[in-house]
Amino acid sequence: MASTVTMIQTRVRVSRAVYRACTWNMSTACCRYRNECEKTFLRSKWRYTSSSPTLSPICLRPVVCPSRPLRTSHNGWILPRVSAAAVVEAMPKTVQPYLRLMRLDRPIGTWLLYLPCTWSIALAAQPGCLPDFSMLALFGTGAVLMRGAGCTINDMWDKDFDKKVARTANRPLAAGDITRFQSLVFLGGQLTLALGVLLCLNYYSIVLGAASLSLVLTYPLMKRITYWPQLVLGLTFNWGALLGWAAIKGSCDWSVCLPLYASGVMWTLIYDTIYAHQVITLSV
Structure with missing residues:
Protein backbone atom coordinates (compact mmCIF):
# COMPACT_ATOMS: atom_id res chain seq x y z
CA MET A 1 0.00 0.00 0.00
CA ALA A 2 2.80 2.38 0.93
CA SER A 3 4.64 1.63 -2.29
CA THR A 4 1.48 2.36 -4.30
CA VAL A 5 1.05 5.73 -2.59
CA THR A 6 4.70 6.56 -3.17
CA MET A 7 4.38 5.66 -6.86
CA ILE A 8 1.28 7.86 -7.25
CA GLN A 9 3.01 10.80 -5.53
CA THR A 10 6.02 10.38 -7.81
CA ARG A 11 3.80 10.41 -10.90
CA VAL A 12 2.03 13.54 -9.66
CA ARG A 13 5.38 15.29 -9.15
CA VAL A 14 6.52 14.29 -12.63
CA SER A 15 3.21 15.45 -14.15
CA ARG A 16 3.51 18.83 -12.41
CA ALA A 17 7.07 19.24 -13.59
CA VAL A 18 6.10 18.38 -17.16
CA TYR A 19 3.15 20.81 -16.99
CA ARG A 20 5.38 23.64 -15.71
CA ALA A 21 7.94 22.97 -18.41
CA CYS A 22 5.32 22.92 -21.17
CA THR A 23 3.65 26.06 -19.84
CA TRP A 24 6.97 27.88 -19.58
CA ASN A 25 7.99 26.81 -23.09
CA MET A 26 4.65 27.92 -24.56
CA SER A 27 4.70 31.29 -22.81
CA THR A 28 8.33 31.81 -23.81
CA ALA A 29 7.51 30.98 -27.42
CA CYS A 30 4.55 33.38 -27.40
CA CYS A 31 6.65 36.17 -25.91
CA ARG A 32 9.40 35.59 -28.44
CA TYR A 33 6.89 35.59 -31.30
CA ARG A 34 5.30 38.79 -30.04
CA ASN A 35 8.71 40.44 -29.67
CA GLU A 36 9.55 39.46 -33.25
CA CYS A 37 6.27 41.02 -34.44
CA GLU A 38 7.04 44.24 -32.58
CA LYS A 39 10.56 44.32 -33.99
CA THR A 40 9.20 43.82 -37.51
CA PHE A 41 6.70 46.63 -37.01
CA LEU A 42 9.30 48.98 -35.55
CA ARG A 43 11.76 48.07 -38.29
CA SER A 44 9.19 49.21 -40.85
CA LYS A 45 9.02 52.56 -39.06
CA TRP A 46 12.76 53.17 -39.53
CA ARG A 47 14.04 54.80 -42.64
CA TYR A 48 17.53 54.55 -44.01
CA THR A 49 19.54 57.75 -44.45
CA SER A 50 23.05 58.23 -45.75
CA SER A 51 25.33 60.99 -44.55
CA SER A 52 26.88 61.38 -48.02
CA PRO A 53 26.29 60.16 -51.58
CA THR A 54 29.39 57.95 -51.36
CA LEU A 55 29.41 54.38 -50.09
CA SER A 56 29.39 55.25 -46.42
CA PRO A 57 27.88 53.13 -43.66
CA ILE A 58 24.11 53.35 -43.53
CA CYS A 59 22.80 54.80 -40.31
CA LEU A 60 19.32 54.34 -38.94
CA ARG A 61 17.16 57.19 -37.75
CA PRO A 62 14.00 56.18 -35.86
CA VAL A 63 10.71 57.92 -36.49
CA VAL A 64 9.09 58.01 -33.08
CA CYS A 65 5.90 59.51 -31.74
CA PRO A 66 5.95 59.16 -27.93
CA SER A 67 2.52 60.73 -27.52
CA ARG A 68 0.91 58.01 -29.66
CA PRO A 69 1.90 54.54 -28.38
CA LEU A 70 1.44 51.37 -30.40
CA ARG A 71 -2.12 50.06 -30.39
CA THR A 72 -2.56 46.41 -29.55
CA SER A 73 -5.58 44.14 -29.54
CA HIS A 74 -6.61 41.95 -26.61
CA ASN A 75 -4.40 39.11 -27.83
CA GLY A 76 -1.30 41.26 -28.23
CA TRP A 77 -1.36 41.81 -31.99
CA ILE A 78 -0.21 45.25 -33.11
CA LEU A 79 -2.96 47.09 -34.95
CA PRO A 80 -2.30 49.56 -37.79
CA ARG A 81 -3.19 53.17 -37.08
CA VAL A 82 -5.17 54.75 -39.90
CA SER A 83 -6.19 58.39 -39.66
CA ALA A 84 -8.76 60.31 -41.68
CA ALA A 85 -6.01 62.62 -42.92
CA ALA A 86 -4.05 59.63 -44.24
CA VAL A 87 -7.11 58.38 -46.11
CA VAL A 88 -7.57 61.80 -47.73
CA GLU A 89 -3.87 61.91 -48.65
CA ALA A 90 -4.23 58.54 -50.38
CA MET A 91 -6.94 59.87 -52.70
CA PRO A 92 -6.20 61.26 -56.19
CA LYS A 93 -4.69 64.74 -56.16
CA THR A 94 -7.62 66.22 -58.07
CA VAL A 95 -10.06 65.02 -55.41
CA GLN A 96 -8.10 65.98 -52.30
CA PRO A 97 -8.99 69.72 -52.30
CA TYR A 98 -12.71 68.92 -52.28
CA LEU A 99 -12.32 66.38 -49.48
CA ARG A 100 -10.35 68.90 -47.44
CA LEU A 101 -12.98 71.52 -48.23
CA MET A 102 -15.50 69.17 -46.59
CA ARG A 103 -13.01 68.69 -43.69
CA LEU A 104 -13.09 64.93 -44.18
CA ASP A 105 -9.50 64.93 -42.94
CA ARG A 106 -10.82 66.33 -39.64
CA PRO A 107 -13.97 64.35 -38.84
CA ILE A 108 -14.45 65.64 -35.28
CA GLY A 109 -16.89 68.28 -36.54
CA THR A 110 -19.00 65.60 -38.20
CA TRP A 111 -19.20 63.70 -34.92
CA LEU A 112 -20.22 66.85 -33.06
CA LEU A 113 -23.01 67.37 -35.58
CA TYR A 114 -24.06 63.73 -35.54
CA LEU A 115 -24.15 63.10 -31.78
CA PRO A 116 -27.24 65.27 -31.02
CA CYS A 117 -29.09 63.31 -33.72
CA THR A 118 -28.24 60.03 -32.00
CA TRP A 119 -29.43 61.35 -28.64
CA SER A 120 -32.90 62.18 -29.89
CA ILE A 121 -33.19 59.03 -32.03
CA ALA A 122 -32.31 56.92 -28.99
CA LEU A 123 -34.74 58.80 -26.73
CA ALA A 124 -37.54 58.44 -29.28
CA ALA A 125 -37.10 54.67 -29.54
CA GLN A 126 -39.69 52.41 -27.94
CA PRO A 127 -38.92 51.49 -24.31
CA GLY A 128 -36.72 48.41 -24.18
CA CYS A 129 -35.85 48.64 -27.88
CA LEU A 130 -32.63 49.66 -29.59
CA PRO A 131 -32.58 52.78 -31.79
CA ASP A 132 -33.46 52.40 -35.46
CA PHE A 133 -30.10 51.58 -37.08
CA SER A 134 -31.30 52.53 -40.56
CA MET A 135 -32.25 55.96 -39.22
CA LEU A 136 -28.87 56.28 -37.50
CA ALA A 137 -27.14 55.48 -40.79
CA LEU A 138 -29.33 57.97 -42.66
CA PHE A 139 -28.55 60.75 -40.18
CA GLY A 140 -24.86 59.83 -40.29
CA THR A 141 -24.83 60.35 -44.03
CA GLY A 142 -26.67 63.63 -43.62
CA ALA A 143 -24.19 64.78 -40.97
CA VAL A 144 -21.24 64.20 -43.31
CA LEU A 145 -22.92 66.07 -46.16
CA MET A 146 -24.23 69.01 -44.13
CA ARG A 147 -21.01 69.46 -42.22
CA GLY A 148 -19.19 69.50 -45.55
CA ALA A 149 -21.69 72.01 -46.95
CA GLY A 150 -21.32 74.23 -43.89
CA CYS A 151 -17.52 74.21 -44.16
CA THR A 152 -17.76 75.00 -47.87
CA ILE A 153 -20.03 77.98 -47.18
CA ASN A 154 -17.72 79.12 -44.38
CA ASP A 155 -14.65 79.02 -46.63
CA MET A 156 -16.45 80.84 -49.43
CA TRP A 157 -17.42 83.66 -47.07
CA ASP A 158 -13.99 83.84 -45.37
CA LYS A 159 -11.66 83.23 -48.31
CA ASP A 160 -9.98 86.65 -48.10
CA PHE A 161 -9.65 86.46 -44.30
CA ASP A 162 -8.28 82.91 -44.38
CA LYS A 163 -5.37 84.00 -46.56
CA LYS A 164 -4.13 86.31 -43.78
CA VAL A 165 -4.33 83.79 -40.92
CA ALA A 166 -1.68 81.12 -40.42
CA ARG A 167 -4.16 78.54 -39.13
CA THR A 168 -6.41 78.80 -42.20
CA ALA A 169 -4.01 79.79 -44.98
CA ASN A 170 -3.76 76.20 -46.23
CA ARG A 171 -7.49 75.73 -46.75
CA PRO A 172 -8.24 74.83 -50.39
CA LEU A 173 -9.94 78.10 -51.33
CA ALA A 174 -7.45 80.32 -49.51
CA ALA A 175 -4.50 78.41 -50.97
CA GLY A 176 -5.91 78.63 -54.50
CA ASP A 177 -6.27 74.87 -54.96
CA ILE A 178 -9.83 75.39 -56.23
CA THR A 179 -11.79 78.42 -57.37
CA ARG A 180 -14.85 79.93 -55.79
CA PHE A 181 -16.98 78.79 -58.73
CA GLN A 182 -15.76 75.20 -58.33
CA SER A 183 -16.60 75.31 -54.65
CA LEU A 184 -20.05 76.70 -55.47
CA VAL A 185 -20.73 73.80 -57.85
CA PHE A 186 -19.44 71.39 -55.23
CA LEU A 187 -21.71 73.00 -52.62
CA GLY A 188 -24.68 72.48 -54.92
CA GLY A 189 -23.81 68.79 -55.21
CA GLN A 190 -23.56 68.38 -51.44
CA LEU A 191 -26.87 70.13 -50.82
CA THR A 192 -28.56 68.04 -53.51
CA LEU A 193 -27.40 64.82 -51.87
CA ALA A 194 -28.42 66.15 -48.46
CA LEU A 195 -31.87 66.94 -49.86
CA GLY A 196 -32.09 63.34 -51.05
CA VAL A 197 -31.41 62.17 -47.49
CA LEU A 198 -33.98 64.61 -46.10
CA LEU A 199 -36.66 63.40 -48.51
CA CYS A 200 -36.37 59.94 -46.95
CA LEU A 201 -37.99 61.34 -43.78
CA ASN A 202 -41.58 62.32 -43.03
CA TYR A 203 -43.10 65.63 -44.13
CA TYR A 204 -42.74 67.26 -40.71
CA SER A 205 -39.02 66.41 -40.65
CA ILE A 206 -38.51 67.72 -44.19
CA VAL A 207 -39.87 71.14 -43.24
CA LEU A 208 -37.94 71.15 -39.97
CA GLY A 209 -34.70 70.15 -41.68
CA ALA A 210 -35.08 72.75 -44.41
CA ALA A 211 -35.49 75.43 -41.74
CA SER A 212 -31.95 74.78 -40.51
CA LEU A 213 -30.47 75.92 -43.82
CA SER A 214 -30.82 79.58 -42.80
CA LEU A 215 -28.56 78.94 -39.79
CA VAL A 216 -26.02 77.08 -41.95
CA LEU A 217 -25.83 80.01 -44.38
CA THR A 218 -25.60 82.80 -41.80
CA TYR A 219 -23.32 81.30 -39.14
CA PRO A 220 -20.04 82.34 -40.88
CA LEU A 221 -21.24 85.96 -40.93
CA MET A 222 -21.90 85.96 -37.18
CA LYS A 223 -18.16 86.01 -36.53
CA ARG A 224 -18.07 89.49 -38.05
CA ILE A 225 -20.92 91.10 -36.11
CA THR A 226 -20.96 89.48 -32.67
CA TYR A 227 -18.66 88.16 -29.96
CA TRP A 228 -21.00 85.17 -29.54
CA PRO A 229 -20.72 83.19 -32.79
CA GLN A 230 -20.54 80.02 -30.66
CA LEU A 231 -24.19 80.54 -29.76
CA VAL A 232 -25.22 80.48 -33.42
CA LEU A 233 -22.96 77.49 -33.96
CA GLY A 234 -24.73 75.73 -31.10
CA LEU A 235 -28.14 76.47 -32.60
CA THR A 236 -26.92 75.05 -35.91
CA PHE A 237 -24.98 72.00 -34.75
CA ASN A 238 -27.66 70.74 -32.38
CA TRP A 239 -30.60 70.99 -34.79
CA GLY A 240 -30.43 67.23 -35.06
CA ALA A 241 -31.74 66.98 -31.50
CA LEU A 242 -35.06 68.23 -32.87
CA CYS A 252 -41.60 67.18 -31.85
CA ASP A 253 -42.53 66.69 -28.21
CA TRP A 254 -41.25 70.06 -27.04
CA SER A 255 -41.15 69.01 -23.39
CA VAL A 256 -38.42 66.56 -24.41
CA CYS A 257 -36.84 68.20 -27.45
CA LEU A 258 -36.35 71.72 -26.13
CA PRO A 259 -34.36 70.73 -22.99
CA LEU A 260 -32.26 68.38 -25.11
CA TYR A 261 -31.67 71.08 -27.71
CA ALA A 262 -30.82 73.71 -25.08
CA SER A 263 -28.36 71.41 -23.33
CA GLY A 264 -26.68 70.71 -26.66
CA VAL A 265 -26.35 74.44 -27.34
CA MET A 266 -24.71 74.96 -23.93
CA TRP A 267 -22.38 72.04 -24.63
CA THR A 268 -21.34 73.62 -27.93
CA LEU A 269 -20.73 76.96 -26.22
CA ILE A 270 -18.33 75.25 -23.83
CA TYR A 271 -16.29 73.17 -26.27
CA ASP A 272 -16.10 75.85 -28.96
CA THR A 273 -14.95 78.46 -26.43
CA ILE A 274 -12.23 76.06 -25.24
CA TYR A 275 -11.18 75.48 -28.85
CA ALA A 276 -11.09 79.23 -29.54
CA HIS A 277 -8.70 79.75 -26.63
CA GLN A 278 -6.49 76.89 -27.81
CA VAL A 279 -5.97 78.41 -31.26
CA ILE A 280 -6.11 82.10 -30.30
CA THR A 281 -2.42 82.68 -31.09
CA LEU A 282 -2.83 81.04 -34.52
CA SER A 283 -5.94 83.02 -35.43
CA VAL A 284 -4.51 86.52 -35.21
Whole structure:
Protein backbone atom coordinates (compact mmCIF):
# COMPACT_ATOMS: atom_id res chain seq x y z
CA MET A 1 0.00 0.00 0.00
CA ALA A 2 2.80 2.38 0.93
CA SER A 3 4.64 1.63 -2.29
CA THR A 4 1.48 2.36 -4.30
CA VAL A 5 1.05 5.73 -2.59
CA THR A 6 4.70 6.56 -3.17
CA MET A 7 4.38 5.66 -6.86
CA ILE A 8 1.28 7.86 -7.25
CA GLN A 9 3.01 10.80 -5.53
CA THR A 10 6.02 10.38 -7.81
CA ARG A 11 3.80 10.41 -10.90
CA VAL A 12 2.03 13.54 -9.66
CA ARG A 13 5.38 15.29 -9.15
CA VAL A 14 6.52 14.29 -12.63
CA SER A 15 3.21 15.45 -14.15
CA ARG A 16 3.51 18.83 -12.41
CA ALA A 17 7.07 19.24 -13.59
CA VAL A 18 6.10 18.38 -17.16
CA TYR A 19 3.15 20.81 -16.99
CA ARG A 20 5.38 23.64 -15.71
CA ALA A 21 7.94 22.97 -18.41
CA CYS A 22 5.32 22.92 -21.17
CA THR A 23 3.65 26.06 -19.84
CA TRP A 24 6.97 27.88 -19.58
CA ASN A 25 7.99 26.81 -23.09
CA MET A 26 4.65 27.92 -24.56
CA SER A 27 4.70 31.29 -22.81
CA THR A 28 8.33 31.81 -23.81
CA ALA A 29 7.51 30.98 -27.42
CA CYS A 30 4.55 33.38 -27.40
CA CYS A 31 6.65 36.17 -25.91
CA ARG A 32 9.40 35.59 -28.44
CA TYR A 33 6.89 35.59 -31.30
CA ARG A 34 5.30 38.79 -30.04
CA ASN A 35 8.71 40.44 -29.67
CA GLU A 36 9.55 39.46 -33.25
CA CYS A 37 6.27 41.02 -34.44
CA GLU A 38 7.04 44.24 -32.58
CA LYS A 39 10.56 44.32 -33.99
CA THR A 40 9.20 43.82 -37.51
CA PHE A 41 6.70 46.63 -37.01
CA LEU A 42 9.30 48.98 -35.55
CA ARG A 43 11.76 48.07 -38.29
CA SER A 44 9.19 49.21 -40.85
CA LYS A 45 9.02 52.56 -39.06
CA TRP A 46 12.76 53.17 -39.53
CA ARG A 47 14.04 54.80 -42.64
CA TYR A 48 17.53 54.55 -44.01
CA THR A 49 19.54 57.75 -44.45
CA SER A 50 23.05 58.23 -45.75
CA SER A 51 25.33 60.99 -44.55
CA SER A 52 26.88 61.38 -48.02
CA PRO A 53 26.29 60.16 -51.58
CA THR A 54 29.39 57.95 -51.36
CA LEU A 55 29.41 54.38 -50.09
CA SER A 56 29.39 55.25 -46.42
CA PRO A 57 27.88 53.13 -43.66
CA ILE A 58 24.11 53.35 -43.53
CA CYS A 59 22.80 54.80 -40.31
CA LEU A 60 19.32 54.34 -38.94
CA ARG A 61 17.16 57.19 -37.75
CA PRO A 62 14.00 56.18 -35.86
CA VAL A 63 10.71 57.92 -36.49
CA VAL A 64 9.09 58.01 -33.08
CA CYS A 65 5.90 59.51 -31.74
CA PRO A 66 5.95 59.16 -27.93
CA SER A 67 2.52 60.73 -27.52
CA ARG A 68 0.91 58.01 -29.66
CA PRO A 69 1.90 54.54 -28.38
CA LEU A 70 1.44 51.37 -30.40
CA ARG A 71 -2.12 50.06 -30.39
CA THR A 72 -2.56 46.41 -29.55
CA SER A 73 -5.58 44.14 -29.54
CA HIS A 74 -6.61 41.95 -26.61
CA ASN A 75 -4.40 39.11 -27.83
CA GLY A 76 -1.30 41.26 -28.23
CA TRP A 77 -1.36 41.81 -31.99
CA ILE A 78 -0.21 45.25 -33.11
CA LEU A 79 -2.96 47.09 -34.95
CA PRO A 80 -2.30 49.56 -37.79
CA ARG A 81 -3.19 53.17 -37.08
CA VAL A 82 -5.17 54.75 -39.90
CA SER A 83 -6.19 58.39 -39.66
CA ALA A 84 -8.76 60.31 -41.68
CA ALA A 85 -6.01 62.62 -42.92
CA ALA A 86 -4.05 59.63 -44.24
CA VAL A 87 -7.11 58.38 -46.11
CA VAL A 88 -7.57 61.80 -47.73
CA GLU A 89 -3.87 61.91 -48.65
CA ALA A 90 -4.23 58.54 -50.38
CA MET A 91 -6.94 59.87 -52.70
CA PRO A 92 -6.20 61.26 -56.19
CA LYS A 93 -4.69 64.74 -56.16
CA THR A 94 -7.62 66.22 -58.07
CA VAL A 95 -10.06 65.02 -55.41
CA GLN A 96 -8.10 65.98 -52.30
CA PRO A 97 -8.99 69.72 -52.30
CA TYR A 98 -12.71 68.92 -52.28
CA LEU A 99 -12.32 66.38 -49.48
CA ARG A 100 -10.35 68.90 -47.44
CA LEU A 101 -12.98 71.52 -48.23
CA MET A 102 -15.50 69.17 -46.59
CA ARG A 103 -13.01 68.69 -43.69
CA LEU A 104 -13.09 64.93 -44.18
CA ASP A 105 -9.50 64.93 -42.94
CA ARG A 106 -10.82 66.33 -39.64
CA PRO A 107 -13.97 64.35 -38.84
CA ILE A 108 -14.45 65.64 -35.28
CA GLY A 109 -16.89 68.28 -36.54
CA THR A 110 -19.00 65.60 -38.20
CA TRP A 111 -19.20 63.70 -34.92
CA LEU A 112 -20.22 66.85 -33.06
CA LEU A 113 -23.01 67.37 -35.58
CA TYR A 114 -24.06 63.73 -35.54
CA LEU A 115 -24.15 63.10 -31.78
CA PRO A 116 -27.24 65.27 -31.02
CA CYS A 117 -29.09 63.31 -33.72
CA THR A 118 -28.24 60.03 -32.00
CA TRP A 119 -29.43 61.35 -28.64
CA SER A 120 -32.90 62.18 -29.89
CA ILE A 121 -33.19 59.03 -32.03
CA ALA A 122 -32.31 56.92 -28.99
CA LEU A 123 -34.74 58.80 -26.73
CA ALA A 124 -37.54 58.44 -29.28
CA ALA A 125 -37.10 54.67 -29.54
CA GLN A 126 -39.69 52.41 -27.94
CA PRO A 127 -38.92 51.49 -24.31
CA GLY A 128 -36.72 48.41 -24.18
CA CYS A 129 -35.85 48.64 -27.88
CA LEU A 130 -32.63 49.66 -29.59
CA PRO A 131 -32.58 52.78 -31.79
CA ASP A 132 -33.46 52.40 -35.46
CA PHE A 133 -30.10 51.58 -37.08
CA SER A 134 -31.30 52.53 -40.56
CA MET A 135 -32.25 55.96 -39.22
CA LEU A 136 -28.87 56.28 -37.50
CA ALA A 137 -27.14 55.48 -40.79
CA LEU A 138 -29.33 57.97 -42.66
CA PHE A 139 -28.55 60.75 -40.18
CA GLY A 140 -24.86 59.83 -40.29
CA THR A 141 -24.83 60.35 -44.03
CA GLY A 142 -26.67 63.63 -43.62
CA ALA A 143 -24.19 64.78 -40.97
CA VAL A 144 -21.24 64.20 -43.31
CA LEU A 145 -22.92 66.07 -46.16
CA MET A 146 -24.23 69.01 -44.13
CA ARG A 147 -21.01 69.46 -42.22
CA GLY A 148 -19.19 69.50 -45.55
CA ALA A 149 -21.69 72.01 -46.95
CA GLY A 150 -21.32 74.23 -43.89
CA CYS A 151 -17.52 74.21 -44.16
CA THR A 152 -17.76 75.00 -47.87
CA ILE A 153 -20.03 77.98 -47.18
CA ASN A 154 -17.72 79.12 -44.38
CA ASP A 155 -14.65 79.02 -46.63
CA MET A 156 -16.45 80.84 -49.43
CA TRP A 157 -17.42 83.66 -47.07
CA ASP A 158 -13.99 83.84 -45.37
CA LYS A 159 -11.66 83.23 -48.31
CA ASP A 160 -9.98 86.65 -48.10
CA PHE A 161 -9.65 86.46 -44.30
CA ASP A 162 -8.28 82.91 -44.38
CA LYS A 163 -5.37 84.00 -46.56
CA LYS A 164 -4.13 86.31 -43.78
CA VAL A 165 -4.33 83.79 -40.92
CA ALA A 166 -1.68 81.12 -40.42
CA ARG A 167 -4.16 78.54 -39.13
CA THR A 168 -6.41 78.80 -42.20
CA ALA A 169 -4.01 79.79 -44.98
CA ASN A 170 -3.76 76.20 -46.23
CA ARG A 171 -7.49 75.73 -46.75
CA PRO A 172 -8.24 74.83 -50.39
CA LEU A 173 -9.94 78.10 -51.33
CA ALA A 174 -7.45 80.32 -49.51
CA ALA A 175 -4.50 78.41 -50.97
CA GLY A 176 -5.91 78.63 -54.50
CA ASP A 177 -6.27 74.87 -54.96
CA ILE A 178 -9.83 75.39 -56.23
CA THR A 179 -11.79 78.42 -57.37
CA ARG A 180 -14.85 79.93 -55.79
CA PHE A 181 -16.98 78.79 -58.73
CA GLN A 182 -15.76 75.20 -58.33
CA SER A 183 -16.60 75.31 -54.65
CA LEU A 184 -20.05 76.70 -55.47
CA VAL A 185 -20.73 73.80 -57.85
CA PHE A 186 -19.44 71.39 -55.23
CA LEU A 187 -21.71 73.00 -52.62
CA GLY A 188 -24.68 72.48 -54.92
CA GLY A 189 -23.81 68.79 -55.21
CA GLN A 190 -23.56 68.38 -51.44
CA LEU A 191 -26.87 70.13 -50.82
CA THR A 192 -28.56 68.04 -53.51
CA LEU A 193 -27.40 64.82 -51.87
CA ALA A 194 -28.42 66.15 -48.46
CA LEU A 195 -31.87 66.94 -49.86
CA GLY A 196 -32.09 63.34 -51.05
CA VAL A 197 -31.41 62.17 -47.49
CA LEU A 198 -33.98 64.61 -46.10
CA LEU A 199 -36.66 63.40 -48.51
CA CYS A 200 -36.37 59.94 -46.95
CA LEU A 201 -37.99 61.34 -43.78
CA ASN A 202 -41.58 62.32 -43.03
CA TYR A 203 -43.10 65.63 -44.13
CA TYR A 204 -42.74 67.26 -40.71
CA SER A 205 -39.02 66.41 -40.65
CA ILE A 206 -38.51 67.72 -44.19
CA VAL A 207 -39.87 71.14 -43.24
CA LEU A 208 -37.94 71.15 -39.97
CA GLY A 209 -34.70 70.15 -41.68
CA ALA A 210 -35.08 72.75 -44.41
CA ALA A 211 -35.49 75.43 -41.74
CA SER A 212 -31.95 74.78 -40.51
CA LEU A 213 -30.47 75.92 -43.82
CA SER A 214 -30.82 79.58 -42.80
CA LEU A 215 -28.56 78.94 -39.79
CA VAL A 216 -26.02 77.08 -41.95
CA LEU A 217 -25.83 80.01 -44.38
CA THR A 218 -25.60 82.80 -41.80
CA TYR A 219 -23.32 81.30 -39.14
CA PRO A 220 -20.04 82.34 -40.88
CA LEU A 221 -21.24 85.96 -40.93
CA MET A 222 -21.90 85.96 -37.18
CA LYS A 223 -18.16 86.01 -36.53
CA ARG A 224 -18.07 89.49 -38.05
CA ILE A 225 -20.92 91.10 -36.11
CA THR A 226 -20.96 89.48 -32.67
CA TYR A 227 -18.66 88.16 -29.96
CA TRP A 228 -21.00 85.17 -29.54
CA PRO A 229 -20.72 83.19 -32.79
CA GLN A 230 -20.54 80.02 -30.66
CA LEU A 231 -24.19 80.54 -29.76
CA VAL A 232 -25.22 80.48 -33.42
CA LEU A 233 -22.96 77.49 -33.96
CA GLY A 234 -24.73 75.73 -31.10
CA LEU A 235 -28.14 76.47 -32.60
CA THR A 236 -26.92 75.05 -35.91
CA PHE A 237 -24.98 72.00 -34.75
CA ASN A 238 -27.66 70.74 -32.38
CA TRP A 239 -30.60 70.99 -34.79
CA GLY A 240 -30.43 67.23 -35.06
CA ALA A 241 -31.74 66.98 -31.50
CA LEU A 242 -35.06 68.23 -32.87
CA LEU A 243 -34.88 66.48 -36.22
CA GLY A 244 -34.04 63.02 -34.87
CA TRP A 245 -37.10 62.94 -32.59
CA ALA A 246 -39.37 64.20 -35.36
CA ALA A 247 -38.05 61.56 -37.77
CA ILE A 248 -39.05 58.78 -35.36
CA LYS A 249 -42.23 60.18 -33.80
CA GLY A 250 -43.58 62.27 -36.68
CA SER A 251 -43.49 65.55 -34.71
CA CYS A 252 -41.60 67.18 -31.85
CA ASP A 253 -42.53 66.69 -28.21
CA TRP A 254 -41.25 70.06 -27.04
CA SER A 255 -41.15 69.01 -23.39
CA VAL A 256 -38.42 66.56 -24.41
CA CYS A 257 -36.84 68.20 -27.45
CA LEU A 258 -36.35 71.72 -26.13
CA PRO A 259 -34.36 70.73 -22.99
CA LEU A 260 -32.26 68.38 -25.11
CA TYR A 261 -31.67 71.08 -27.71
CA ALA A 262 -30.82 73.71 -25.08
CA SER A 263 -28.36 71.41 -23.33
CA GLY A 264 -26.68 70.71 -26.66
CA VAL A 265 -26.35 74.44 -27.34
CA MET A 266 -24.71 74.96 -23.93
CA TRP A 267 -22.38 72.04 -24.63
CA THR A 268 -21.34 73.62 -27.93
CA LEU A 269 -20.73 76.96 -26.22
CA ILE A 270 -18.33 75.25 -23.83
CA TYR A 271 -16.29 73.17 -26.27
CA ASP A 272 -16.10 75.85 -28.96
CA THR A 273 -14.95 78.46 -26.43
CA ILE A 274 -12.23 76.06 -25.24
CA TYR A 275 -11.18 75.48 -28.85
CA ALA A 276 -11.09 79.23 -29.54
CA HIS A 277 -8.70 79.75 -26.63
CA GLN A 278 -6.49 76.89 -27.81
CA VAL A 279 -5.97 78.41 -31.26
CA ILE A 280 -6.11 82.10 -30.30
CA THR A 281 -2.42 82.68 -31.09
CA LEU A 282 -2.83 81.04 -34.52
CA SER A 283 -5.94 83.02 -35.43
CA VAL A 284 -4.51 86.52 -35.21
